[in-house]
Amino acid sequence: METPGIVLKKEKLSERLFHLSLYTERMGKINALIRLELKDFPLSVEPFSLSIFNLKITGERTEIMKVKLLKHNVPKDIRKFKYLSLIAKYVDSFTGSAPEKKIFELTRFYMMNVKDRFLLAATMFIIKLAFFEGLFPNLTRCAICGSSKNISGFSLEEGSIVCNKCSRGNLIPWNETLSKETIYLLKNSFFSIKFCRINSLKRIRNLFEKHLSYRIGTENVI
Numbered sequence: 286m287e288t289p290g291i292v293l294k295k296e297k298l299s300e301r302l303f304h305l306s307l308y309t310e311r312m313g314k315i316n317a318l319i320r321l322e323l324k325d326f327p328l329s330v331e332p333f334s335l336s337i338f339n340l341k342i343t344g345e346r347t348e349i350m351k352v353k354l355l356k357h358n359v360p361k362d363i364r365k366f367k368y369l370s371l372i373a374k375y376v377d378s379f380t381g382s383a384p385e386k387k388i389f390e391l392t393r394f395y396m397m398n399v400k401d402r403f404l405l406a407a408t409m410f411i412i413k414l415a416f417f418e419g420l421f422p423n424l425t426r427c428a429i430c431g432s433s434k435n436i437s438g439f440s441l442e443e444g445s446i447v448c449n450k451c452s453r454g455n456l457i458p459w460n461e462t463l464s465k466e467t468i469y470l471l472k473n474s475f476f477s478i479k480f481c482r483i484n485s486l487k488r489i490r491n492l493f494e495k496h497l498s499y500r501i502g503t504e505n506v507i
């Protein structure tokens with residue numbers, strides 16, 4: 286079977302054997318093995334590259350028989366490297382059974398087309414990923430009473446905002462403005478955003494990392 290895919294991670298197992306984590310268009314997230322000759326250093330299997338993979342699947346083992354580079358994506362500086370690593374980590378940690386094609390297109394866009402404004406891009410990516418995965422939190426009404434006013438914070442247990450009256454336990458500080466900003470970022474495209482508040486982006490990204498970690502049950506995100 287043949288599918289386009291993006292390399293999320295590459296690990297060396299032995300002199301010639303490598304383990305790749307990929308996000309593919311046809312199969313979603315997969316792990317695969319590839320044998321490389323000593324002289325080979327193909328960009329097609331480097332992290333963040335977009336390539337066409339020819340896969341041989343035998344039981345639980347997936348082997349890459351052939352690979353053709355479509356577009357390499359070697360980061361030019363440390364900021365771009367950190368951004369791409371973060372996107373790869375989000376995809377690796379937070380994707381599951383959702384339709385693969387949408388997530389593949391989202392990942393391809395945010396990895397291949399973004400050249401700057403990395404905080405905005407990473408925040409928009411995680412918001413949209415949560416939406417496509419069916420894990421978008423309730424940011425419009427209190428989980429307990431349904432009120433949309435006097436929001437006091439976000440409850441990880443409820444996956445929702447909670448108002449002052451119903452507030453109890455540990456809440457992540459949150460307000461109606463942040464909810465509005467999040468929904469605006471969800472509904473719009475990266476290149477159409479002209480203005481955003483850095484402080485809001487940090488808080489939104491932090492909330493989504495915590496929310497998705499809680500929902501998916503991993504804690505291995507920055």
Ligand SMILES: [Zn+2]
Binds near residue numbers: 431432
């Ligand atoms: Zn309430």
